[in-house]
Amino acid sequence: MVTLELSLPSAEATLTLGQFLGRTLEAGSVLLLNSGLGGGKTTLVQGIGQGLAIPELVLSPTFTLIEEYLDGRLPLYHMDLYRLEPREVEDLHLEDYWEAQQVEPGIVAVEWAERLVAPPPATLDFRWLEVDETQRRVLVSTKTPTLQTILDTLQTELPEFCSGFASEVL
Secondary structure (H helix, E strand, O other), X not given: OEEEEEEEOOHHHHHHHHHHHHHHOOOOOEEEXXXXXXXXXXXXXXXXXXXXXXXXXXXXXXXXXXXXXXXXXXXXXXXXXXXXXXXXXHHOOOHHHHOOXXXXXXXXXXXXXXXXXXXXXXXEEEEEEEXXXXXXXXXXXXXXXXXXXXXXHHHHHOHHHEEEEEOOOO
């Protein structure tokens, strides 16, 4: 597993990271986003939408559970599992999105991903460690070689946010 530690000093930095991901990720990419309330998950996905050139504002799907944005470079499937119990999540068959069953292949972003009973094997996992008004520390990890390349590129293109590769998950 490769883990990159990021330091995001503002909402603008989180948007910039999301824009990079939206420009860089390929269809089939799955992002698992884990933090407390107000951590920056939706802001990151808004940046991804901007990077994908989605013309509409990406909103939190807290009450709708899933929002589909189909008018960008790739579709964006934004999910929020905050209001659900793990057994309820299973009933949604979210694997249809990352397996591209009955939907066009795109990028899947799952907020409150710790509620997934069976997460997909190939993911970028985002874990916010510290959340306060001035600083967000985020660990991004993956076991997938193609997604490891994204982390390498991130460190090259946005070095101001990268604290470096962590030797192990904290």
